Amino acid sequence: MGQKMKILLIGLGSIGRRHLKHLQSIENVTLAALRTNKGARKEKSDILEFFSVEDALSFQPNGVIISNPTALHVQTALPFLKAGVKVLIEKPIADTLAEATLLTAFSEQIRVAYCMRFSPLVVKLTEIFANDPPFKISFKRSYYLPKWHPYADYTKEYTAIKALGGGVIRTLSHEIDMALHWFGEPQSIKGVTDRLSFLDIDTDDFAFFTIKTKSGARVNFELDFFSPINRNEGEAFTSKGLYYWTMEGIWYTPYESNKSEALFKFTTDAIDEMYQAQLKDFADFILHGGSTNATLKEAVGVLALIQHVEQQS
Incomplete structure (x- = not known):
């Protein structure tokens, strides 16, 4: 993968750290995280960390992976979607269908991480x-x-x-x-x-x-x-x-x-292969637009x- 890109992770709990591990094996990807330090996993990561949405936006990510609690997915995603960034959101897409409708205008920028x-x-x-x-x-x-x-x-x-x-x-x-x-x-x-x-x-x-x-x-x-x-x-x-x-x-x-x-x-090795394939798919989505991850409509x-x-x- 020759083109360079920046990916921001939001949420560094169990699944967020798994994503981090697999993203680090993809070439030409610069990683950063937006953190609250309110979860169980508060230890510092080995990548650039931000603690406000404004600072994270200044990183100018090409893609964002959202793996914080479900009830926070939509409001977390919106500032980045409005900035034109492509987003991979952990399942389920939102807490309620009413919340999910707030994402409709950005459906072409969204994929949902049904890794199976x-x-x-x-x-x-x-x-x-x-x-x-x-x-x-x-x-x-x-x-x-x-x-x-x-x-x-x-x-x-x-x-x-x-x-x-x-x-x-x-x-x-x-x-x-x-x-x-x-x-x-x-x-x-x-x-x-x-x-x-x-x-x-x-x-x-x-x-x-x-x-x-x-x-x-x-x-x-x-x-x-x-x-x-x-x-x-x-x-x-x-x-x-x-x-x-x-x-x-x-x-x-x-x-x-x-x-x-x-x-x-x-x-x-199949579990690692599964997550690696999913994140390679997201990188391809950022660069080229195609994706096997779930669409907003499917989620x-x-x-x-x-x-x-x-x-x-």
Whole structure:
């Protein structure tokens, strides 16, 4: 990548520091951060740091990555969008659909960081479903919230606080983006969010919902914050058989046999490859305009589904 560019990071928590690590491996990128020093990760980074929007704008970034709490996304993005800067916003796009509408005029400058689109596993599933369309799909995603960021008090993290845009259905919305990316807008949505466990949070720690796609497929989701076993798995039934996947790989069992065949192995490097590909995509978006990251319209579709389930609860 021959052209030079400046990228500003806003939010240096867990995901912000992951972005920083991968951006540092891209050539001809000068990095800086806009910080508040209010989060759990207050230690100084090894890049230029600003503490006001005005100073950050004077850096004249070509791109901005926003990874602060969801409730702050829109107001954080607007000064940079108004200055003509391209922005990558962490998911979900905003706390409410009303807030998200404030970004409409800048849709061509915005991409939303649904990183699973760049996972080798998801790329493989996309190829499979293009040739063997499923009629029933299920996602199961769960982990124990207090272990999410071991360096922080989980009760003070945005995921545990409704006012900051937390909750399991918002935090674990990658699977929603995957389903809409594969199958388009749903015809119907039914579901519930709830706070069930002993966790000291004021938002949902459980979500169960189902959508019917325009093609007639049924897609189910079950998400929680209280499982001692980290689970990230799915299954899809097609006219040929069953596909099952975890973060270790994909297996296929045809109807004619009860024997599973391994189709894909998820290597230990795949997570890094996924984030690296996403940030390379953002760099290409800054320079050339093309991008595989979610558009504003697609991200608003995810948020609309989330709000629909929340309202039913």
